[in-house]
Amino acid sequence: MTFPQFVFRNVVRNKRTYSAYFLSSALSVLIFFIYALFIFHPDIKKGVTSATAVQLMSSAEVIMYVFSFFFVLYSVSTFLKSRKREFGILMMHGMTRSQLNRMVFLENMLIGIGAIAVGIALGMVTGKLFLMIGSKMIGIAPLPFYLSKRALLLTLVAFLILFFSISLFTTILVRVNKLIDLFQAGEKPKKEPKASVFLSLLSAILLIASYFLAATATMQSLLFRMLPVIGMTIIGTYFFYTQLSVFLMKRLQKQRLFFWRKTNLITISSLAYRLKDNARMFFMVTIVSTVAFCAVGTLASFNVMNKQIKAQFPAEISYLAKDDQPVHQKHLQQIETELKARNIKYTTNKVPIKYVAISSSTDRYSPKKIAVVSFTDYIKITKAAGFDANEKQLIGKEILEMRTAILSEAEPITYTLEQNHLKLQHEKITKVIVLPMQLIMSQGIIVSDELFKKLRPVNTEIFTGYYTKDLGKTAGMGKNLTKNGMSFSSDKNSYSMTVSGTIYENQMNMYKMMLFVALLTGAVFFIAAGSFLYFRLYADLDYDRRQYLTIKKVGLTDQELNKIVTQQLALLFFVPIVVAFVHSAFAFMALQSFYQLSIVTEIIIVLASFLVAQLIYFFFIRYRYLQNLRKTLI
Known part of the structure; x- marks a missing residue:
């Protein structure tokens, strides 16, 4: 077997872990390519609406590219941490440090090139559909499918540079310690999570203060409050996951009647460790989800602005x-x-x-x-x-x-x-x-x-x-x-x-165009947030298998296993989403000051749509996760 063949088979063997990351990367490439098809389409005439559409999509491409860079970087660094045992086995069999770096580089490039190929292929297949929807929303004549060489080249070169840069950078992230440390990386007992009372209180104060400022904002004060509120919300959210959530779990453990009831002992104890271990991931999911909700919700509320034309x-x-x-x-x-x-x-x-x-x-x-x-x-x-x-x-x-x-x-x-x-x-x-x-x-x-x-x-x-x-x-x-x-x-x-x-028609065209761009970008953000949860969950799968296997030996039934897993997954999936919903709700309260009419209906529709999508994703992951657990526990 040649070295490239070994790398290829290594990626295929880990397809379950890499699948969400691969699909999210492919989706980013797809949306980037769709934007490029619009920007370089020869039938988009020079006009106010078309020119604005091109500017919006160009800005969206930049945002998408920057987000994709950090998404891929975080994902790869997470995968590396979960593969220390595998690296230890390879090092024990004679793999050198340079070969290990080369393997990691080739794996990342293989996944990246695959994502680029799948994203562009999907773009070619669905491009006509997106062009039809986009042209209708922009308010111009239907655009025929046109494969622009510049759109293809821009997407190909941009993401090749992205994946090459990150693949090169990740070789620096590979830490080769003593073999014994690599082998025991997944087996060392975790330290008991601890929380600072001061930082927990600070988190609560920052979040409450930011919510109050957002809820009481007026049209005159909103612009002055926006940056302080965003800053306090971000800092408060970070400390909420790293400190306050752990503090609340520790307090819950002291409630003996509740903590010692049935499977609560396992659920709450495990959740305290998960919250501490995955605090940064939860923080990122919450912020990314909040951005997606606010972007789509804000543009959906523009429909109310159009209703104000009569006024x-x-x-x-x-x-x-x-x-x-x-x-x-x-x-x-x-x-x-x-x-x-x-x-x-x-x-x-x-x-x-x-x-x-x-x-x-x-x-x-x-x-x-x-x-x-x-x-x-x-x-x-x-x-x-x-x-x-x-x-x-x-x-x-x-x-x-x-x-x-x-x-x-x-x-x-x-x-x-x-x-x-x-x-x-x-x-x-x-x-x-x-x-x-x-x-x-x-x-x-x-x-x-x-x-x-x-x-x-x-x-x-x-x-x-x-x-x-x-x-x-x-x-x-x-x-x-x-x-x-x-x-x-x-x-x-x-x-x-x-x-x-005429004013109404122009505003509607602008609203539809911005909503089209926001929906595509918001979808990428939302799916990426789900990917964070997915590959973090599967990174801990081996540890969970050993834990549940031990508990099963002392009498854990399949029904109790289903209950524990469902509770833990529900909390892991929906705590960041619920926090993002709360952040978004107060952001929309501030946004309401811009409108004479209520935007509640539009906001409820947006948040309900995201919630339904998250529920579908949750039940799918729960089914797959339980399947993988039972294979080991049988």
Whole structure:
């Protein structure tokens, strides 16, 4: 037998241990290759949506590549630690240090090349399907399958470099100690796990503090709290597994009535050792899973943002004339002609908007002039938009203020007008925003009819709103008047305009595209997290066999074995996932501050989907694990 043949057979013999690592690596190659097919596809035209899609997928490729590097490095280092006994046998039979390094290098390269071949082959087989799904989500014409040489070469070279670098590096990780140490690596009694009370308390404090800050975050405070919360959560999670979880297990062992009941003694004692031994792995699974949940959940919640289009743009088509030029009447006539050509029923309203000069304001960021609408006109366009117009009648100097969501929680502003130094302070903000705030410089006020008549404006603009019951049908209207559904006044034109249908269509395409990228990347992260659990579990299989064989000799039944294994596997599989769920839930609480509508439904769907996937994976691994245990115990 030649040396390469020996290496090949060595990998085949350990196929059970390497299978999850191999499949995860192949999946990373597959997704990387799919992204490359999109990026280098000749039919992706240059446009806002397509260009953004290419940028997103390019960024996803970089993230995927960096993650794959650390995933492969961690996996290989774990395998090396579990093979010390095997290395001892080989060294005893005359294998030199250089031959051992060569064997490890060739094994890693063999697995890596196999993963690259399988990943690219799967990409070629499923590429057409992914291109069809991706093009539909991006909102472009269906893309035919095209095998780009650049996509193939990029994937091949990138992952060959990755696996070669790690294979070279892992030869340094091979530690050849005394033969007796190598032989006894899996048989030495484990030290009793210990936990620091201080670090356990620190973990609890950091996690509780980070949860509190996330749950109480507002739109204004979220950006400032984000980095401290992430830092505290990561540190708190690490100490939770290395210290707090072990501390809790030790406390549980002191509860004699519970600890000495049936098989609890074996389950809890074994779990304390497993938590301590696998703390770093649990930490990585939790963080990786949290990133996957948050990425997919955040983008799934963008669907709620699209539902807010109606709230942000109450009129399906809004037109704001800055002056009284005849061209405005021509534009309005064009809009009405297009509405009739599409058989869209509509109502329309015209209201004047006065811009009054401000001499001072309690808000230093306030503009030099502010948009003012009369109360009667406000009620009129509120009803036209289909909103509840139940507002208290304004009298005298009473005002209501229209604010965007980002300013909704700001302190009340007092405006001092240049006209007679009149001071205006709002009692409350309006229930709805009836004018596209992008058109009136993001702030506006509603005043009583009598005050509106007395105001001397710097200039007056005429707002015309077209209201329909089918927002989607207006997509693409007024292409010559707007760009991507919006147009603002400039030196070349004297009008501003928004088309809700076009804005909604663009946002939906962007949302679907980002969700497509996030789902692929999240799937790789989630499966990699499962792989960590899988190969760590099988790395301890020989130790577990000896342990259960010893217990079986003193009367452990098959039913009790099933119960113990199921309990331990359930805790090992679901503790990191549950912790990741809790982390994600508080992250989504903070994210809720960005939305006027609830994102609970979308988040529950995302987390439930991940939970179902984890349950399927758990039952599959449990079945295989029990099979392997019983082979030894028979």
